[in-house]
Amino acid sequence: VQLQASGGGLVQAGGSLRLSCAASGRTSSLSVMGWFRQGPGKEREFVAGISWSGGWVDYVDSVKDQFTISRDNAKNTVYLQMNSLKPEDTAVYFCAADRNSYYYSPRAPHEYEYWGQGTQVTVSS
Numbered sequence: 001v002q003l004q005a006s007g008g009g010l011v012q013a014g015g016s017l018r019l020s021c022a023a024s025g026r027t028s029s030l031s032v033m034g035w036f037r038q039g040p041g042k043e044r045e046f047v048a049g050i051s052w053s054g055g056w057v058d059y060v061d062s063v064k065d066q067f068t069i070s071r072d073n074a075k076n077t078v079y080l081q082m083n084s085l086k087p088e089d090t091a092v093y094f095c096a097a098d099r100n101s102y103y104y105s106p107r108a109p110h111e112y113e114y115w116g117q118g119t120q121v122t123v124s125s
Helices: none
Strands: 002-006 009-012 017-024 032-038 045-051 057-059 067-072 077-082 091-098 119-124
Touching (some): 017 032, 017 091, 017 119, 032 077, 077 091
Antiparallel strands (some): 002 017, 017 077, 032 045, 045 057, 091 119
């Protein structure tokens, strides 16, 4: 499985961005996809997850009313719509996928088997 993340960029505070993560290869084996972010000098943290079937979504509390994760079955692509962006949202955003979690999104990076290359999101004040 290969993951290709895109959509990052520079945006002013209060603006929006939509990240995309396109999956290819044996995508039928996947059970969950997640978005993580890693800010400067910080550890990689879970942001949002979605079942590969699209049956459920999960968010870290800090982004629940701000970010929306979704997927397009036909395109094997997962999106992260980010609204009302703040400077503290500045980070490299990574998408990840796993084959073994069917009922929840693992929060620890090591629980994900596949990773995209990351896309930089910079929010200016």
